[in-house]
Amino acid sequence: MRKVVVTGIGAVSSLGNSFHESWTSVKKGLSGIAPLTRFDVPPMKWKMSGELKGFDAGLYLSQKEITHLDPFIHYAVAASFMAAEDAGLIKDRNALSVMRNELEKKSLNSSLITHHSSLASGGVIIGSSRGGITTIERELEKIYASRITHHASRLSPYLMPSTSINMASSYVAQRLGIKGYCLGISNACSSGANAIGEAYRLIKSGYDGPVFAGGTEAPICRLCIEGYGVSGALSKVDNASASRPFDKTRDGFVLSEGACILVLEDYESALKRGAKIYGEIIGYGNTTDAFHQTRPSAEGEARAIMIAMEEGGVSPKDVDYINAHGTSTPLGDKAETEAIKLALGKRAYKIPISSVKSMTGHMLAASGAFEAAVTLMTIREGIVTPTINLKTRDPECDLNYITETMKSDINTAISNSFGFGGVNAVLVFKEFTG
Numbered sequence: 001m002r003k004v005v006v007t008g009i010g011a012v013s014s015l016g017n018s019f020h021e022s023w024t025s026v027k028k029g030l031s032g033i034a035p036l037t038r039f040d041v042p043p044m045k046w047k048m049s050g051e052l053k054g055f056d057a058g059l060y061l062s063q064k065e066i067t068h069l070d071p072f073i074h075y076a077v078a079a080s081f082m083a084a085e086d087a088g089l090i091k092d093r094n095a096l097s098v099m100r101n102e103l104e105k106k107s108l109n110s111s112l113i114t115h116h117s118s119l120a121s122g123g124v125i126i127g128s129s130r131g132g133i134t135t136i137e138r139e140l141e142k143i144y145a146s147r148i149t150h151h152a153s154r155l156s157p158y159l160m161p162s163t164s165i166n167m168a169s170s171y172v173a174q175r176l177g178i179k180g181y182c183l184g185i186s187n188a189c190s191s192g193a194n195a196i197g198e199a200y201r202l203i204k205s206g207y208d209g210p211v212f213a214g215g216t217e218a219p220i221c222r223l224c225i226e227g228y229g230v231s232g233a234l235s236k237v238d239n240a241s242a243s244r245p246f247d248k249t250r251d252g253f254v255l256s257e258g259a260c261i262l263v264l265e266d267y268e269s270a271l272k273r274g275a276k277i278y279g280e281i282i283g284y285g286n287t288t289d290a291f292h293q294t295r296p297s298a299e300g301e302a303r304a305i306m307i308a309m310e311e312g313g314v315s316p317k318d319v320d321y322i323n324a325h326g327t328s329t330p331l332g333d334k335a336e337t338e339a340i341k342l343a344l345g346k347r348a349y350k351i352p353i354s355s356v357k358s359m360t361g362h363m364l365a366a367s368g369a370f371e372a373a374v375t376l377m378t379i380r381e382g383i384v385t386p387t388i389n390l391k392t393r394d395p396e397c398d399l400n401y402i403t404e405t406m407k408s409d410i411n412t413a414i415s416n417s418f419g420f421g422g423v424n425a426v427l428v429f430k431e432f433t434g
Contacts, residue, residue: 167184
């Protein structure tokens with residue numbers, strides 16, 4: 001079986017418009033959560049979100065493409081181009097600024113950017129929970145307005161293709177000239193982690209790669225805010241401390257947007273082209289609770305953790321860090337705490353654990369991928385990032401949740417992602433030593 005390594009990372013989040021910027025903010029324990037600005041919120045109980053700030057889709061797409069594609073695709077394309085550059089699979093990305101006007105006439109596969117020969121046979125697997133829901137809402141509003149004003153309104157001919165879950169993967173493939181494996185995954189909040197796990201399995205079983213894998217989400221619209229809100233999932237706190245995983249006063253998550261894409265490769269291929277290596281993926285667990293539509297099961301989550309550890313040949317004593325799903329919901333954080341205890345026994349109390357969502361909010365599918373990237377950087381730099389806003393510890397969440405950035409030697413780490421429907425995805429990463 002092949003060794004699967006990560007050679008590139010790209011991201012846009014509420015903490016920054018690149019992964020480097022976002023990671024720097026995470027290390028500092030900064031929050032990307034702020035009041036909603038996308039639409040008028042006074043009638044609503046849920047007023048906070050994790051919106052991108054200053055993101056410029058024009059760096060990656062033409063104005064026509066921006067208009068015709070949902071933002072979840074904009075974010076995926078941006079993150080994928082940054083990941084490709086980071087992995088050394090494209091060069092001269094500064095030419096993108098020159099290409100803004102050229103994009104109406106050319107594709108990004110033009111000679112202005114140098115592409116590595118392996119891209120053509122590579123793959124793309126990108127997950128999204130809500131896909132093009134922002135565009136769907138906009139088109140529904142057009143229909144509603146036309147019925148009130150009695151003026152006919154034509155739906156966009158791009159409505160269907162631009163909102164399909166697979167279009168993130170398909171458009172990234174189109175833009176990077178990838179003609180191999182292509183898959184869109186929708187598995188609730190686990191989608192991004194599932195995409196990385198499936199890419200890992202694909203390469204491990206013999207696919208040449210490279211494979212671009214991760215998650216993307218653009219759910220900051222009234223349908224999603226009110227939809228998650230009325231289900232009881234969102235926090236009603238109206239300040240940056242709204243996301244407070246494992247705190248006794250937690251009352252729900254904060255909905256956010258963004259994308260994160262990782263480049264996965266076979267080690268021998270990465271070595272041959274001299275790529276830098278962030279770390280190795282050694283295990284992936286994918287389970288379903290078979291329990292409830294929205295309520296999590298600690299037993300199902302624990303099985304995913306144990307399956308991932310078993311595949312990686314990891315015992316509880318080997319685990320140095322856990323990047324928790326940690327959404328800040330009352331039931332979710334309690335179930336995850338129980339799951340970690342079930343999977344790791346007494347060792348669970350000694351392992352440093354943190355939740356990135358305390359800073360980013362919940363990016364749905366993008367969170368699992370972003371947290372995987374953070375876990376890799378935790379291993380690489382030996383820095384455990386904090387769970388901010390954790391002031392009053394819940395007695396039922398009694399593990400070693402880290403609240404201040406700390407240095408630690410990390411060799412093996414776990415990243416958890418769980419979603420509605422009882423779907424669980426767990427990834428195990430290891431420091432790469434050759």
